[in-house]
Amino acid sequence: MRTKIRWWRYALLTLAALAFAFPFYFMVVGAFQVSPTNSPSSLFPTDGWTTQNFTNVNARLDLAGSLLNSLIFTTGVLLGTVVFGLLAGYALARLDFRGRTATWVLMLLIQMVPFQLLMIPLYVQVTRTYGLGDSYLGMIVPFAINTTAVFIFTQFFRALPQEVFEAARIDGASEMRILRSVAVPLVRPALVTVLLVTFIGPWNEFLWPFLITKDVTMQPLAVSLANYISNVAGSTANANGAILAGATTLAFPVVILFCIFQRYFKASEIGSAVKG
Amino acid sequence: MTTTATRLRTPRRPWWGVQPIGTLFALPYLVFVAVVFLYPLCFAVYIAFHDYIFTAPGVTVPTPFVGFDNFVDVLTDPQVLQSFRNTGVFLVIFVPLTVVLSLVLATALNAGIRFASAFRVAFYVPYLTASVSLVGVWMLLFAQNGLINTILGPLAPSPSWLINSGLAMPTIALYVTWKQLGFYILLYLAALQNIPKELYESAETDGANGRQRFLNVTVPGVRSTTTLVLILAIILGANLFTEPYLLTNGGGPDGASATPVLLIYQQGIQQQNPDTASAIGMILVIVVGLLSLVASRLNRET
Numbered sequence: 001m002r003t004k005i006r007w008w009r010y011a012l013l014t015l016a017a018l019a020f021a022f023p024f025y026f027m028v029v030g031a032f033q034v035s036p037t038n039s040p041s042s043l044f045p046t047d048g049w050t051t052q053n054f055t056n057v058n059a060r061l062d063l064a065g066s067l068l069n070s071l072i073f074t075t076g077v078l079l080g081t082v083v084f085g086l087l088a089g090y091a092l093a094r095l096d097f098r099g100r101t102a103t104w105v106l107m108l109l110i111q112m113v114p115f116q117l118l119m120i121p122l123y124v125q126v127t128r129t130y131g132l133g134d135s136y137l138g139m140i141v142p143f144a145i146n147t148t149a150v151f152i153f154t155q156f157f158r159a160l161p162q163e164v165f166e167a168a169r170i171d172g173a174s175e176m177r178i179l180r181s182v183a184v185p186l187v188r189p190a191l192v193t194v195l196l197v198t199f200i201g202p203w204n205e206f207l208w209p210f211l212i213t214k215d216v217t218m219q220p221l222a223v224s225l226a227n228y229i230s231n232v233a234g235s236t237a238n239a240n241g242a243i244l245a246g247a248t249t250l251a252f253p254v255v256i257l258f259c260i261f262q263r264y265f266k267a268s269e270i271g272s273a274v275k276g
Numbered sequence: 277m278t279t280t281a282t283r284l285r286t287p288r289r290p291w292w293g294v295q296p297i298g299t300l301f302a303l304p305y306l307v308f309v310a311v312v313f314l315y316p317l318c319f320a321v322y323i324a325f326h327d328y329i330f331t332a333p334g335v336t337v338p339t340p341f342v343g344f345d346n347f348v349d350v351l352t353d354p355q356v357l358q359s360f361r362n363t364g365v366f367l368v369i370f371v372p373l374t375v376v377l378s379l380v381l382a383t384a385l386n387a388g389i390r391f392a393s394a395f396r397v398a399f400y401v402p403y404l405t406a407s408v409s410l411v412g413v414w415m416l417l418f419a420q421n422g423l424i425n426t427i428l429g430p431l432a433p434s435p436s437w438l439i440n441s442g443l444a445m446p447t448i449a450l451y452v453t454w455k456q457l458g459f460y461i462l463l464y465l466a467a468l469q470n471i472p473k474e475l476y477e478s479a480e481t482d483g484a485n486g487r488q489r490f491l492n493v494t495v496p497g498v499r500s501t502t503t504l505v506l507i508l509a510i511i512l513g514a515n516l517f518t519e520p521y522l523l524t525n526g527g528g529p530d531g532a533s534a535t536p537v538l539l540i541y542q543q544g545i546q547q548q549n550p551d552t553a554s555a556i557g558m559i560l561v562i563v564v565g566l567l568s569l570v571a572s573r574l575n576r577e578t
Contacts, residue, residue: 009384016381017398019454023413024401026423036416039426088305097298098291103306110313114564116515116537117557120544121319122312128330145308175297204406206518207537211545222408226522229412240416247409254404262397 030244053245080144089153156190324554346555369449382464403458441532467501
């Protein structure tokens with residue numbers, strides 16, 4: 001009886017894992033094929049390999065330039081989140097100051113406001129009022145400090161023993177000094193989780209940069225690839241291969257990063273951050 | 277959470293707090309929230325109640341207060357009503373599929389099996405990957421001459437999935453379920469780890485089989501997470517944009533997979549009517565709020 005239950009469990013998980021992994025397999029294999037297959041009999045090709053698809057898609061949307069834009073956009077968000085998110089998280093967890101409860105309530109409220117509602121006013125604000133259309137700053141601003149990351153930092157600092165901080169205070173260290181010499185050196189485990197969680201936001205974001213970048217040389221890869229899929233794909237030879245090549249270029253930095261750092265992507269931490 | 281911390285400190289707590297520098301530390305985040313959330317939120321409400329148009333920088337034109345006119349326009353627009361119906365179709369498919377599949381898979385993963393981390397990687401990767409990439413893949417898989425139709429052969433739907441008005445929205449729902457499931461599995465895994473082992477042991481002693489333990493221990497044990505999953509799923513369903521924009525080529529066929537956010541984009545940015553677009557946004561948020569409230573009530577009582 002027991003072994004039977006176990007067997008079913010593995011069968012179920014394997015089936016699900018195959019369903020999750022198959023489109024990725026299809027994407028990578030298709031990206032390197034002269035003509036990506038549509039028939040199940042040729043799902044495991046042995047010949048017809050090529051890198052022409054990457055050349056084709058590159059001719060239309062400048063892969064390197066788009067990747068660089070994605071990278072700048074993502075780095076800006078990561079910097080803002082790590083610096084200001086860490087400060088806010090530390091203060092919320094460890095310092096007693098006026099406005100702490102208000103900040104906490106605001107954080108909970110923000111998680112309930114969908115970005116899409118703010119799309120129109122933010123678009124007006126950023127492109128018309130601040131004149132930041134087609135700029136990296138304009139892309140970064142709405143995502144500059146990831147609220148989930150602030151939650152993760154807060155939970156992390158809260159979980160540290162109170163004595164560590166009390167000892168430093170008794171020794172007469174200033175709050176600035178405690179932050180620099182006690183809190184920041186301890187933060188590394190939370191930092192990796194925060195970087196992973198924050199990275200996927202701007203890297204994968206489509207709607208916002210799509211709204212504010214009309215200049216193709218400023219578009220992150222998600223935007224230029226989407227434009228390629230919806231507008232120009234029809235006019236390329238082997239359009240399917242080119243789409244899959246572009247999709248692979250956009251997807252794989254995240255997939256690889258995640259596979260390397262997956263042990264830091266813990267259910268308990270992220271779960272509690274989402275719940276607040 | 278603050279009570280224990282304050283009780284330990286001196287009874288005379290200054291108005292600015294014991295460590296007023298905390299306000300300085302939190303200030304950048306507060307400014308960010310004010311600029312990117314609070315101000316636009318108020319601005320969205322302002323736009324929705326006025327006759328607002330885009331102008332060139334520096335030009336001021338009157339934007340008269342028009343009361344509920346924009347809301348009346350929106351609620352009598354068949355396109356808008358259809359987009360809300362489409363979202364309903366999406367939720368009816370997406371929510372039950374997500375709750376059942378993610379809870380079952382999380383339970384299977386949680387039982388201390390081998391290769392758990394390999395399975396987890398496979399489940400999370402679609403969630404972490406850009407929707408634009410994956411939509412590209414699904415578009416080819418579900419195309420007229422795509423792999424899925426080739427496998428189905430004579431059973432393939434006609435017209436094909438993404439250009440069939442009855443199947444476009446269900447296909448999007450299937451795609452989003454697949455893409456997001458890893459995140460919900462993650463939430464359920466966190467919840468499962470908090471169910472005391474003793475509950476399962478005593479259920480086993482009472483002679484409950486695996487299915488009974490799942491229904492009587494696991495399902496009630498993760499109820500608060502199920503409420504969270506329901507609410508997050510409703511929010512997600514209300515915010516679909518990339519999928520109808522790319523997968524069904526702008527909400528096609530003939531608006532059968534148009535979503536409210538797609539209309540906000542089309543009316544607000546493309547047709548330059550930010551006022552009606554903001555009204556759609558506000559109605560959407562109110563509907564989402566009500567649905568979330570219903571979801572949490574229902575889940576509390578049963």
